[in-house]
Amino acid sequence: MLVFTRKLKDRQNATRYRVLLNHEDRQRTRLRIVTMEGTTAGIQLARGERLDCxxxxxxDDGDTLLIEGQEESLSQVRSDGIDLAKACYHLGNRHVPVLIEDDGVFYRCDHVLDQMMEQLGFSVERCQRVFSPERGAYHKH
Structure with a gap:
Protein backbone atom coordinates (compact mmCIF):
# COMPACT_ATOMS: atom_id res chain seq x y z
CA MET A 1 0.00 0.00 0.00
CA LEU A 2 1.20 3.51 -0.81
CA VAL A 3 1.87 5.70 2.23
CA PHE A 4 2.17 9.46 1.77
CA THR A 5 4.41 10.82 4.52
CA ARG A 6 5.44 14.36 3.65
CA LYS A 7 4.17 17.59 2.16
CA LEU A 8 6.01 18.98 -0.82
CA LYS A 9 6.77 22.68 -0.75
CA ASP A 10 6.35 22.96 -4.51
CA ARG A 11 2.62 22.58 -5.18
CA GLN A 12 3.25 22.74 -8.92
CA ASN A 13 4.50 19.15 -9.09
CA ALA A 14 2.61 16.93 -11.47
CA THR A 15 0.54 14.56 -9.37
CA ARG A 16 -0.12 10.94 -10.07
CA TYR A 17 -2.99 10.56 -7.60
CA ARG A 18 -5.80 12.79 -6.33
CA VAL A 19 -8.11 12.52 -3.33
CA LEU A 20 -11.18 14.47 -2.17
CA LEU A 21 -11.17 15.16 1.58
CA ASN A 22 -13.68 17.06 3.70
CA HIS A 23 -12.55 19.61 6.29
CA GLU A 24 -12.53 17.12 9.17
CA ASP A 25 -10.37 14.61 7.29
CA ARG A 26 -7.94 17.38 6.27
CA GLN A 27 -7.26 17.92 10.00
CA ARG A 28 -6.17 14.33 10.59
CA THR A 29 -2.54 13.19 10.38
CA ARG A 30 -3.30 9.47 9.98
CA LEU A 31 -5.82 8.51 7.35
CA ARG A 32 -6.66 5.59 5.08
CA ILE A 33 -7.92 6.80 1.72
CA VAL A 34 -9.05 5.61 -1.68
CA THR A 35 -7.73 7.90 -4.39
CA MET A 36 -9.90 9.12 -7.24
CA GLU A 37 -7.97 6.62 -9.36
CA GLY A 38 -9.20 3.77 -7.13
CA THR A 39 -5.93 3.09 -5.29
CA THR A 40 -6.04 2.40 -1.54
CA ALA A 41 -3.37 4.39 0.28
CA GLY A 42 -2.44 5.88 3.62
CA ILE A 43 -1.55 9.34 4.81
CA GLN A 44 0.87 9.51 7.74
CA LEU A 45 2.04 13.00 8.56
CA ALA A 46 3.82 14.40 11.60
CA ARG A 47 1.57 15.35 14.49
CA GLY A 48 0.17 18.83 14.18
CA GLU A 49 0.47 18.98 10.39
CA ARG A 50 -2.68 20.09 8.64
CA LEU A 51 -3.71 19.61 5.07
CA ASP A 52 -5.00 22.39 2.85
CA CYS A 53 -6.71 22.13 -0.49
CA ASP A 60 9.34 7.82 -0.07
CA ASP A 61 9.37 6.46 -3.64
CA GLY A 62 8.27 9.77 -5.16
CA ASP A 63 4.61 9.05 -5.90
CA THR A 64 2.55 12.20 -5.41
CA LEU A 65 -0.97 12.93 -4.19
CA LEU A 66 -2.98 16.12 -4.68
CA ILE A 67 -5.34 17.04 -1.83
CA GLU A 68 -8.64 18.45 -3.08
CA GLY A 69 -11.53 19.74 -1.00
CA GLN A 70 -14.76 17.77 -0.93
CA GLU A 71 -18.00 19.74 -0.97
CA GLU A 72 -19.94 19.69 2.29
CA SER A 73 -23.40 20.81 3.43
CA LEU A 74 -23.01 24.28 4.89
CA SER A 75 -25.22 27.03 6.23
CA GLN A 76 -24.58 30.51 4.95
CA VAL A 77 -25.50 33.89 6.38
CA ARG A 78 -25.17 36.77 3.91
CA SER A 79 -24.58 40.24 5.25
CA ASP A 80 -21.92 42.92 5.35
CA GLY A 81 -20.26 45.41 7.63
CA ILE A 82 -21.28 45.49 11.26
CA ASP A 83 -24.04 42.89 10.78
CA LEU A 84 -21.56 40.37 9.39
CA ALA A 85 -19.26 41.10 12.33
CA LYS A 86 -22.16 40.42 14.72
CA ALA A 87 -22.95 37.08 13.06
CA CYS A 88 -19.27 36.07 13.25
CA TYR A 89 -19.10 37.17 16.89
CA HIS A 90 -22.04 34.97 17.91
CA LEU A 91 -20.71 31.95 15.99
CA GLY A 92 -17.20 32.46 17.34
CA ASN A 93 -18.56 32.74 20.86
CA ARG A 94 -19.70 29.13 20.39
CA HIS A 95 -16.27 28.07 19.04
CA VAL A 96 -17.79 27.20 15.67
CA PRO A 97 -15.35 26.94 12.75
CA VAL A 98 -16.36 29.54 10.15
CA LEU A 99 -15.40 30.50 6.63
CA ILE A 100 -15.65 34.28 6.29
CA GLU A 101 -16.05 36.08 2.97
CA ASP A 102 -16.66 39.75 2.12
CA ASP A 103 -20.43 39.35 2.11
CA GLY A 104 -21.13 36.39 4.36
CA VAL A 105 -20.12 33.64 6.72
CA PHE A 106 -20.36 29.86 6.28
CA TYR A 107 -20.48 27.11 8.92
CA ARG A 108 -21.39 23.42 9.05
CA CYS A 109 -25.13 22.85 8.96
CA ASP A 110 -26.53 22.83 12.49
CA HIS A 111 -30.21 23.49 13.15
CA VAL A 112 -29.50 25.01 16.58
CA LEU A 113 -27.04 27.51 15.09
CA ASP A 114 -29.43 28.19 12.20
CA GLN A 115 -32.22 29.00 14.68
CA MET A 116 -29.89 31.27 16.65
CA MET A 117 -28.94 33.18 13.50
CA GLU A 118 -32.60 33.53 12.51
CA GLN A 119 -33.50 34.79 16.01
CA LEU A 120 -30.78 37.40 15.58
CA GLY A 121 -32.51 38.54 12.38
CA PHE A 122 -30.32 36.83 9.78
CA SER A 123 -31.53 34.80 6.84
CA VAL A 124 -29.90 31.35 6.67
CA GLU A 125 -29.52 29.39 3.44
CA ARG A 126 -28.06 25.94 2.79
CA CYS A 127 -25.37 25.32 0.21
CA GLN A 128 -22.81 22.76 -0.95
CA ARG A 129 -19.21 23.90 -1.15
CA VAL A 130 -15.69 23.14 0.03
CA PHE A 131 -15.27 24.17 3.68
CA SER A 132 -11.91 25.74 4.53
CA PRO A 133 -12.59 27.71 7.71
CA GLU A 134 -10.38 30.24 9.41
CA ARG A 135 -7.60 28.52 11.34
CA GLY A 136 -7.69 30.71 14.42
CA ALA A 137 -4.84 31.97 16.51
CA TYR A 138 -5.01 29.53 19.38
CA HIS A 139 -4.83 25.80 19.99
CA LYS A 140 -7.77 23.66 21.08
CA HIS A 141 -8.63 23.73 24.76
Missing part, protein backbone atom coordinates in the same frame (compact mmCIF):
# COMPACT_ATOMS: atom_id res chain seq x y z
CA UNK A 54 -3.97 22.11 -3.11
CA UNK A 55 -1.34 20.47 -0.94
CA UNK A 56 0.81 17.85 -2.65
CA UNK A 57 2.04 14.86 -0.63
CA UNK A 58 4.77 12.40 -1.50
CA UNK A 59 5.73 8.83 -0.69
Missing amino acids: GDVLST
